[in-house]
Amino acid sequence: MSRHDEIRQEMLRRINDGEWPVGSDIPHEMVLTEEFGAARGTVRRALSTLVEQGLIERRKRAGSRVVGQTSQTSKLHIPLIREEIESRGHAYSYRLLEREVKPGLHGIGTRNGLLWVRCLHLADGAPFQLEHRTINLDTLPQAAEQPFRVTGPNEWLVREVPATRVITRISAAAAEAEIAEILAVPEHAPLLIVSRETFMGEAHLTEARLSHPAEQYQVTTLSI
Amino acid sequence: MSRHDEIRQEMLRRINDGEWPVGSDIPHEMVLTEEFGAARGTVRRALSTLVEQGLIERRKRAGSRVVGQTSQTSKLHIPLIREEIESRGHAYSYRLLEREVKPGLHGIGTRNGLLWVRCLHLADGAPFQLEHRTINLDTLPQAAEQPFRVTGPNEWLVREVPATRVITRISAAAAEAEIAEILAVPEHAPLLIVSRETFMGEAHLTEARLSHPAEQYQVTTLSI
DNA sequence: AAGTGGTCTAGACCACGTA
DNA sequence: ACGTGGTCTAGACCACTTC
Structure with missing residues (x-):
């Protein structure tokens, strides 16, 4: 499992366990970068996959947030x-x-x-x-x-x-x-x-x- | 349009015009990197999108090739x-x-x-x-x-x-x-x-x- | 206006699969 | 065995959007 996969798994766990509830803002990229001790690009890659999956939404200057099943695509x-x-x-x-x-x-x-x-x-x-x-x-x-x-x-x-x-x-x-x-x-x-x-x-x-x-x-x- | 989009468009044109026919190998990453005068990551991003679209296939040590509509997903x-x-x-x-x-x-x-x-x-x-x-x-x-x-x-x-x-x-x-x-x-x-x-x-x-x-x-x- | 996410660069190391 | 694609780092600039 690559580093960005590990990071994504941990993010999924937080969403699943309610640490990052639906509708809430998740920490900014730089915070996550420090916390995971990875480069920004690696954290961004994990986040991008979650966006593809429809689990989070990202807006410039406003941060990222967890969304419900609305945008679920298959x-x-x-x-x-x-x-x-x-x-x-x-x-x-x-x-x-x-x-x-x-x-x-x-x-x-x-x-x-x-x-x-x-x-x-x-x-x-x-x-x-x-x-x-x-x-x-x-x-x-x-x-x-x-x-x-x-x-x-x-x-x-x-x-x-x-x-x-x-x-x-x-x-x-x-x-x-x-x-x-x-x-x-x-x-x-x-x-x-x-x-x-x-x-x-x-x-x-x-x-x-x-x-x-x-x-x-x-x-x-x-x-x- | 971002640089990786431009590069992807040009790649699409080559596929469309038959310069890169179905089944043929396309140039290696480093060749494309030089040709487009972009960083490897940017070229890779363009290629990744084409893989997602199901237009090309990549295999380690064997290069990438154009594929037909087989793997088209929506x-x-x-x-x-x-x-x-x-x-x-x-x-x-x-x-x-x-x-x-x-x-x-x-x-x-x-x-x-x-x-x-x-x-x-x-x-x-x-x-x-x-x-x-x-x-x-x-x-x-x-x-x-x-x-x-x-x-x-x-x-x-x-x-x-x-x-x-x-x-x-x-x-x-x-x-x-x-x-x-x-x-x-x-x-x-x-x-x-x-x-x-x-x-x-x-x-x-x-x-x-x-x-x-x-x-x-x-x-x-x-x-x- | 300022800070966020988006993009790009240049470099390095690695693992895998094919030649 | 070796070169390819895959991954990661560190840094920089930009544009958009919200504050």
Whole structure:
């Protein structure tokens, strides 16, 4: 355990034991620096981690204070669907349903159009995730050469394309007739839907709508 | 924009423009330090942010390399339900449905028991979130004195209790008859369910199961 | 206005993992 | 075995925000 970890542990203990109650100011950096006998940078590193965790707040000239659970954030990690399925011990398979180039929309893909893909990811032969994928051919023209016949767009994107910004939306919906049939669930069965938009800088790269039968899938996040 | 931000921006540009393609090694710290004319710590800070964003990977003695979207993580921030409703411009109201102390389970709350609360959060008078809450009275004995009659457990927890670890699970389900009635949706209507377990160190603090009519609610996450 | 947190520098030592 | 990234120190200047 590094020194800044030790210092952070001790700070956590003080918060936990009520020595630094929620809402109270904690000692200034220089005080802590002397007390722990460490350099200022080391103390600051411990404090920064606590800020990331959402346990303390820092304001210039006003010191730092302990906060409650308000600003608790978690990390959401959505792995490759193949890895997700294989990590559960199931056999992964893939089926391309549709692939076509469509004209652009709303200023996205207006020059080269949009590559539109619909495909299915299966676990032990049973439908697990229905993927509606749109790829912007203005920013990713190489995608036009990808058949996506034996592996999905995800695999290719992960291997080739870096992204700086991802927006993920998680929602629930009742399965419409067509989707219900593809996913082999009753009509109006609950679905868990993950929608992701991916950007590189300001450039829009791709968009995915991933529908799962609710019984088979849930999203889990861990704290920072 | 601070120097480490400028350096990071330039690194992002190189990744974006393919000067540093996915899978390739990027220059060593000392090379970058010289090139940018900054201190090593500043370059390292820029690199650290890129690691957090999941854009590069670092391995001792082997250098750093650009990775694809595999390890993309997002930050999930679930605010106080009251703030969520008010930020949409609706009037928030609260109704306590049930409150009772139950014996502990699975080693959780085995001394003092568990405080079990069921309550409803409404937007403009319409049901928005049904909350099933369990509070561990071993770790949070003060909770036993809280009536939760006019404000929910959330408000109290946020004000009083810090947490170091939060596990969040997001799932979908069809509304059972009783829940459907409380939420004023048809039976079997899709629900978006957010479950959270909260810990301070190893100590289990509280657990919540938050059910929302799917039409009214979705979870959004942003990249780091 | 002043003191806090934020940033940056320059240097050193260390441990680990790959070559 | 050795060079890389990881950590820590000591010091300085700055800008913001509260007092």
